[in-house]
Amino acid sequence: MSKSSGMPLFEDMAVFVRVCDTGSFSHAARLLGLTPSAVSRSVGRLESAMGTRLLQRTTRQLALSESGQEALIRAREMLQAAQSVMEVSHKFTREASGVIRMSVPKAVGYSVIHPHVVDFLKLHPSIDVQLWLTDRTVDLVGDEVDLAIRITNQPPPGLRGRRLLSIDHLLCASPRYLATHGTPQDPQQLREHSCICLGEEPADARWKFKHGAQTMTVSVRGRYAANHTMVRLDAALQDVGIASLPRFTAQRALQDGRLIAVLPDWQFLNAYAGDAWLLYLPTRHLAPKLRIWIDFLVARIMTKELPHESAGLDTE
Structure with a gap:
């Protein structure tokens, strides 16, 4: 035969x-x-x-x-x-079910992804979600992760992805702090202020700015440094100083007047600025649970009412 x-x-x-x-x-x-x-x-x-x-x-x-x-x-x-x-075939074509394991930078996980998880769980009772909030770059295979969010210009080789949102950072402070200490009109004036920065390494206290063709680097200092975005946000709200924040964490406080943007005409350059991509391993047949989750997040986040520069991915 x-x-x-x-x-x-x-x-x-x-x-x-x-x-x-x-x-x-x-x-x-x-x-x-x-x-x-x-x-x-x-x-x-x-x-x-x-x-x-x-x-x-x-x-x-x-x-x-x-x-x-x-x-x-x-x-x-x-x-x-x-x-x-x-x-x-039956496992992956019947009603979507199973566990989704997703690696997310801490600030993004808390402020961008988590607010939508509860609604997703209610819509899809057969799907569970595990958010791994970590600032390190994970290996999707080695760490057994289905999806990961990273800041990148395009998906790395060997991965596919969907762009979620653009990221920019800004400086902001409370009205009380600015009323007491004055509002900087030039990046150099930040030397006279209490600045709340990341604080993980010396370079975090060297803030870089751009205005048209002009660039400027200013060494700042302050009494408080914190390597978590939400902590810096809270410190700024409590009048501690001028904080560096991704826009998505500060947006609500800016809208209701609890925070005021500092040096808004200057672009605050930050290593964590760029595009946030939702990445996954390439496959011809993406599991239904992942496709549903990806489409849900893209629809929710890309239609969310944020500024055009919308806020982003902070690995802090």
């Missing part, structure tokens, strides 16, 4: 297994919804294709030949493999 001739005989192999299981052509025919003669022809085709006798037929019983015993083992394996394939 040629390698290509096995596929048309798959049904005949299934009939052969059923005959062996029941020990009767007629019984197998009833279970399969066929006539006994059709079952006999099916087994005959298989024997003809293989060039060997599989069953020894007598008036009282059927007996497997030596080649029939070997063929039965292989035929069962093929049927089991086919069943496994169908189980995979």
